[in-house]
Amino acid sequence: MLIAQITDTHIKAAGKLAYRRVDTAASLARVIDHVNGFTPAVDAVILSGDLTDAGRPEEFELLLHHLGRLKAPWYVIPGNHDKADTFRKAFAGTRYQPDDLPFYQYVVDDHPIRLIGLDSTVAGKPHGFMSPEKLDWLDARLTEAPDRPTLLFVHHPPFVAGIRHMDVQRLLNGDELMAVAGRHKQVRHLACGHLHRACEQVINGIGVSTGPCAAHAVTLDLDPEGAPGFSLEPAMMRLFYIDEAGQVLTHLSMIGDFEGPYPFFDAEGCLID
Numbered sequence: 001m002l003i004a005q006i007t008d009t010h011i012k013a014a015g016k017l018a019y020r021r022v023d024t025a026a027s028l029a030r031v032i033d034h035v036n037g038f039t040p041a042v043d044a045v046i047l048s049g050d051l052t053d054a055g056r057p058e059e060f061e062l063l064l065h066h067l068g069r070l071k072a073p074w075y076v077i078p079g080n081h082d083k084a085d086t087f088r089k090a091f092a093g094t095r096y097q098p099d100d101l102p103f104y105q106y107v108v109d110d111h112p113i114r115l116i117g118l119d120s121t122v123a124g125k126p127h128g129f130m131s132p133e134k135l136d137w138l139d140a141r142l143t144e145a146p147d148r149p150t151l152l153f154v155h156h157p158p159f160v161a162g163i164r165h166m167d168v169q170r171l172l173n174g175d176e177l178m179a180v181a182g183r184h185k186q187v188r189h190l191a192c193g194h195l196h197r198a199c200e201q202v203i204n205g206i207g208v209s210t211g212p213c214a215a216h217a218v219t220l221d222l223d224p225e226g227a228p229g230f231s232l233e234p235a236m237m238r239l240f241y242i243d244e245a246g247q248v249l250t251h252l253s254m255i256g257d258f259e260g261p262y263p264f265f266d267a268e269g270c271l272i273d
Contacts, residue, residue, distance in 0.1 A: 001043045001044075001111060001112050001113060001241075001242040002038070002040065002041070002042045002043050002044075002239060002240070002241055002242075003042070003043065003044045003045070003046060003113075003115075003151070003239070003240040003242070004035045004038070004042045004044075004045045004046075004072070004237055004238075004239055004240075004253075005045075005046050005047075005048060005153075005191055005193075005211040005237060005238040005239070005240065006028070006031055006032075006035070006045060006046075006047050006048075006211075006214070006237060007047065007048040007049065007050070007193035007194075007210075007211040007212075007213060008048075008049065008050040008079065008193050008194065008196050008211075008213040008215070009024055009027070009028045009047070009050070009051050009052075009063065009213075009214075009215065010022075010024045010050055010051075010052065010053040010081065010213075010215060010216075011024055011025055011028065011051060011052050011053060011059045011060075011062055011063045011066075012024060012025070012052075012053045012054075012059060013056065013058035013059050013061070013062050014058070018053055018215070018216065019216070019230065021216075021232075022215050022216045022230075022232070023215075024053070024215045024216075025062060025066070027214045027215035027235060028063075028066050028214070028215070029066060030214065030235065030255055030256070031214040031235065031237055031255055032066060032067075032069050032070055034237065034253070034255045034256075035070060035071075035072065035237070036069070036070065036071050038239075038253070041071070041072070042071075042072045042239075043072055043111065044072050044073050044074070044075065044108075044111055044115070045070055045072050045073070045074040045075070046074070046075050046077075046115065046117075046153045046191060047067075047074060047075065047076045047077070048077060048079070048153050048154070048155055048191060048192060048193030048194075048211060049077055049078055049079025049080070049081075049082065049121075049154075049155030049156075049193040049194060050079030050080065050081040050082065050155065050193060050194065051063055051076060051078075051079065051081075051082055051087075052081060052082055053081055054081065054083075055081060055082050055083030055086050055087065056086065057086055057089070057090070060086060060087070060089075060090035061090075063090070064090060073110070075094075075096065075108055075115060075117055075153075076091055076094075076117075077104060077117040077118065077119060077153060077154065077155060078104050078119060078121050078155065079121065079155040079193060079194060080121055080122075080125065080126045080127075080128070080155065080156075080169070080194070082121070084104070084121065084123065087104070088104070096108055096117075101137070102133075103119040103131075103133070103134055103137075104117070104119040104121075105117060105118050105119050105134060105137055105138070107141055109145075109148075112149075112242060112244075112246070113148075113149045113150065113151050113188065113242045113246055113248075114145060114148040114149065114150040114151070114186075115150075115151055115153070116138065116141060116142075116150060116151070116152050116153070117153055117154075118130070118134065118138065118152060118153065118154040118177075119134060119154075120154045120155050120156040120171050121155065126169040127156065127168070127169040127170065127171075127172050128154075128155060128156025128169075128170065128171040128172065128194075129171070129172050129173055130171065130173055130176060130177050135176060135177065135180050138152075138177075138180055138181075139180050139183070139184075142180070142181075142183075142184040142186070142187065143184070145186070146184065146185075146186055147186065148186055149186055149188050149242070149245075149246025149247075150184070150186050150187050150188060151187075151188055151189050151190075151191065151240065151242075151248060152181060152187060152189070152190045152191070153190070153191040153192070154171070154177075154190065154191075154192055155192065155193050155194050156169070156170055156171035156174075156192065156193075156194050157170055157171060157174070157192040157194060157195055157199070157208065157210050158170065158171045158174020158175070158177050158178055158190070158192070158203065158208065159174060159199075159201045159203065159208060161195055161197070161199050161210070162222045163195070163197075163218060163219075163220070163221060163222065163226075164223075164224050164225075164226065165226075165227075165228040166194070166195055166196075166218055169194075170194075171192075174203075177190075178190075178203045178204050178206065178208075179204070181204065181206055182203075182204030182205065182206060186246075187206055188206075188207070188242075188246060188247065188248040189206065189207045189208070189209070189240065189248040189250075190203075190206060190207070190208045190209075191209055191210075191211065191238070191240070192208065192209065192210045192211070193210065193211055194210065195210040195218060196212070196213040196216065196217050196218035196230065197210060197212060197213075197217055197218050197220065198210060198211065198212040198236065198238060198252055200250070207248065207250075209238065209250055211237065211238040212235075212236040212237065212238065212252065213235075214235040214236065214237055214255050215235070216230045216231070216232060217230060217231050217232070217233040218230055218231075219231045234254055234255075234256070235254070235255035235256065236252050236253060236254055236255060237252070237253050237255060238250055238251070238252055238253075239251045239252075239253050
């Protein structure tokens with residue numbers, strides 16, 4: 001099974017550029033083309049937050065216009081830029097909409113690996129926090145299906161990445177989330193957004209990653225006094241390959257056209273020198 005992660009699309013409406021420089025709608029269109037054209041076909045897409053830039057209805061409208069082109073089923077969770085009430089209204093037609101919860105968490109059981117979307121948002125704040133109610137809900141969902149390989153996805157990462165201005169707005173109680181996940185051996189991976197960079201760590205025996213943004217990257221500045229900034233690095237997305245045993249392997253896939261592939265061997269089977 002192949003799962004693509006799209007994250008931090010920061011859609012602005014009416015042709016506006018993010019930070020007066022980044023055409024996020026055009027970037028989303030390119031990544032959707034990439035997903036749709038990938039071989040073998042992508043089986044599902046997870047969108048890990050900050051889908052809009054300001055949570056406005058017109059931004060969600062444009063986002064949904066683009067997502068309608070995806071060939072694979074897609075699943076969303078909110079980021080700190082996505083206003084909760086507008087987010088729920090925009091995705092009210094999705095069959096996994098958690099109408100009976102005060103937060104946006106749900107389970108998808110339609111695939112070989114179970115998908116659980118989590119809501120780490122705190123109203124009006126850039127950082128993330130998992131309330132006791134959210135953690136109890138996750139613990140209950142994991143307890144009910146201990147034999148189902150499971151991938152979790154959430155917006156805020158639970159680790160320190162070394163980029164100061166992003167670390168202060170990480171998942172502040174990430175240790176509590178990873179303690180819950182670590183009690184359930186079927187959890188194979190936690191996929192996050194928010195960082196605008198590809199980053200990986202292992203916590204409590206569980207692989208944790210952040211997805212790269214296909215529009216603009218948070219600058220890799222490990223200076224504690226570094227100023228917040230972004231760079232227009234080559235666009236990428238993260239792919240999750242799940243084997244028959246439910247184990248998860250991740251790849252980074254570049255968005256765009258590049259030379260190749262070129263053969264290593266000639267027609268006679270000899271290595272080309």
